[in-house]
Amino acid sequence: MNDISGLFGIQYPIVQGGMIWCSGWELAAAVSNAGGLGTIGSGSMYPDVLREQIRKCKSATVRPFAVNLPLIYPQVADHIQIILEEKVPVVITSAGNPKMYAETFKTAGCKLIHVVSSSKFAIKAQDAGCDAVVAEGFEAGGHNGREETTTLCLIPQVVDAVSIPVIAAGGIADGRSMLAAFALGAQGVQMGSRFVACEESSAHDAFKQAVIAAKEGDTHLTLKEITPVRLLNNPFADQVKMAYHSGATNDELKALLGRGRAKKGMFEGDMIEGELEIGQVSARLGHVFSAKQIIDQTMMDFKAAVQKLSL
């Protein structure tokens, strides 16, 4: 057991990333039951849906789980109220400053992790009172930092900058990449894309199949002027590229993005018109597994990789 496992009361220092439209209670409970920290992604949920998801998760696992809370979402106050009422053990905040909420969570006995993309934000998170940070590199799927620092460069910098435990994210999908993160000084890993292509994920099966079919170079970071996001290449992503090439304004890009694109792609399975958020590491995924298979295999490969290095 290391600091991350002890801090959150989990068996293995593996956090499942909270992902819109992919990580409901089934995935979160399955990951927690398998010994990791499962996470409900609240970013795609109305408050009443979030409450229902938390209750279902609690009835499906007695182990700790987390709710991911993007702080820029309009209904964040309602979400926080529900998280506190439902006594969620761990909250993972992202996309904003956790400072104004940290005291509330800590008073309620809720552990707080914040997602950062730079050591500057990691220091801010530590100063705000966070228990740990997730440091997420350029290769990660979904929304992403503007500085484009990769996980390999980011983790040692964050580890050196803060004294709280660091959980590495971006490009991690198996035991080898987990060991690489630990070599850099991380004490835990967060895996997102790997858990999209998971039996218990709420992603549409068409999206899961597209994820495991992805090859090197099949994702790219785009919409940097609005909110940087890593997408799987598809006709919608091509439309965005063409808009850039024709010199589209930010307003035109926003109009193209529209509303509901992510739901359409990831949840409803529209591989043409939908927005498909996924990490570079999708190129390394070949099968859809259960959460338990993913965690067991990761730990087995991690131990084998440690042995190999110690020769």
Place this chain on the structure above:
Amino acid sequence: MNDISGLFGIQYPIVQGGMIWCSGWELAAAVSNAGGLGTIGSGSMYPDVLREQIRKCKSATVRPFAVNLPLIYPQVADHIQIILEEKVPVVITSAGNPKMYAETFKTAGCKLIHVVSSSKFAIKAQDAGCDAVVAEGFEAGGHNGREETTTLCLIPQVVDAVSIPVIAAGGIADGRSMLAAFALGAQGVQMGSRFVACEESSAHDAFKQAVIAAKEGDTHLTLKEITPVRLLNNPFADQVKMAYHSGATNDELKALLGRGRAKKGMFEGDMIEGELEIGQVSARLGHVFSAKQIIDQTMMDFKAAVQKLSL
């Protein structure tokens, strides 16, 4: 000793990247004398200069060293002739297909390494008869792959795709990042930026100082439509950014880039008008060290990191 050390007859599996304007014979000989594989970067040299550099290197070290050979350069045939005549022990080709030259080098007893940015190119290099590949990620300085795959994602993919040894490059500057590369299956590392900020590097001191002063987010990958290159932010890089924002054509970008920009910046120390090629990992460098200090410290930290992981 591992495969890479045995293959090239070196003490430590650390390759110094060949870098235009920064890696002349002084750096190459110093790295080889310290137990790594020093590399003369021929990309910025006329043939007669390359011959002189090789001869000086041979007189300064009895150990193996390499010449980096960008295959797209106009005088590549002259360079190859000189490399063969001077019996250079190792050639590291980049920016092109090594297939048409592999037989020539192998017949002459010269070991051949090719630099790749994808597993597709790694397989081609293996099929061409290369002894090893350098797999270089998005975070690396200088010219870079179009697919933007980061070192953390790239290395396991390349390792799984080929049976020849893989040397990891991009984001590696110390023992921790070297261990991370080994965890991913690499058998050696190549460090570029770390050796720019090195006493024996031929980079201008103003550039060395700018490199060790760099912070997170101070480099970015640009000129993707021409040849992707990672630059340190400076007024010249700002000009390139502004050209993009105003919708410059490729010809206009090429005209802005002009000739001699890299020499002006990296070798002559013009921090305003010069092109400054460097990797993201520059943000992690705080001092200029000798080549021997860099290699000794890297190996010491590597062993300490292995011990820490085995606990």
